[in-house]
Amino acid sequence: MNAIIIAAALLAAPATPEQAVATLWRSLSHDAGQAGNEAALRAILHPDAMVYGARYRGGAAALSVARGTDFATGIGRVDEKGFYECEVAREVRQYDRFATVYSVVESRNDRSAPKANFTGVNSIQLYRADDGWRIIGLYYQVELPGQPISLQGGKSGACLEG
Numbered sequence: 001m002n003a004i005i006i007a008a009a010l011l012a013a014p015a016t017p018e019q020a021v022a023t024l025w026r027s028l029s030h031d032a033g034q035a036g037n038e039a040a041l042r043a044i045l046h047p048d049a050m051v052y053g054a055r056y057r058g059g060a061a062a063l064s065v066a067r068g069t070d071f072a073t074g075i076g077r078v079d080e081k082g083f084y085e086c087e088v089a090r091e092v093r094q095y096d097r098f099a100t101v102y103s104v105v106e107s108r109n110d111r112s113a114p115k116a117n118f119t120g121v122n123s124i125q126l127y128r129a130d131d132g133w134r135i136i137g138l139y140y141q142v143e144l145p146g147q148p149i150s151l152q153g154g155k156s157g158a159c160l161e162g
C-alpha cells in the first residue's frame with residue numbers, strides 16, 4: 001500500500017509551472033532501446049490537452065496535431081535511438097490559474113554530443129487544477145535550417161532544472 005501512495009505522489013501534478021515544464025522534458029528523454037516516461041507525461045497533461053508541432057520537410061512547412069493522450073502513447077513506445085531534451089532557456093508568465101511558458105530546447109540522440117541534432121522553440125500553456133499544474137497545450141517549432149533559434153541568453157548544453 002505504501003508503494004502505491006509513493007507512486008501516486010511522484011505522479012501528482014507539479015506545484016509550479018516550472019516543475020511541470022521540467023517534468024515534460026525529462027519524460028521525453030530516454031536512452032537508446034528505451035521508451036520515454038509515459039506515466040510521468042500523462043500525470044502533467046490535462047486529459048483534453050493538445051500538442052501541435054511544426055517542422056520543415058523537404059523545404060515545405062508541415063504542422064502535426066495530436067491529442068495529448070496520443071502524444072503520450074507515442075512517447076511510451078521503445079525507440080532504437082536515444083533522445084535527450086535539454087531546455088536551455090525558459091520564460092514563464094503567470095496569472096492566477098493560467099501560465100504560459102516560452103522554452104528553447106536542444107535535442108540530441110546522444111546525451112554527451114557537443115552539438116544538438118536540432119533546436120526547437122516551444123509555447124506551453126498550463127492550467128492550475130486543484131491538484132497542481134497541468135499542460136493544456138504544447139506548440140513546438142523545430143528550427144528552420146539557416147535560421148537559428150536564439151538561445152535567449154542560455155548556453156548550449158547547459159540544461160535548466162525544475
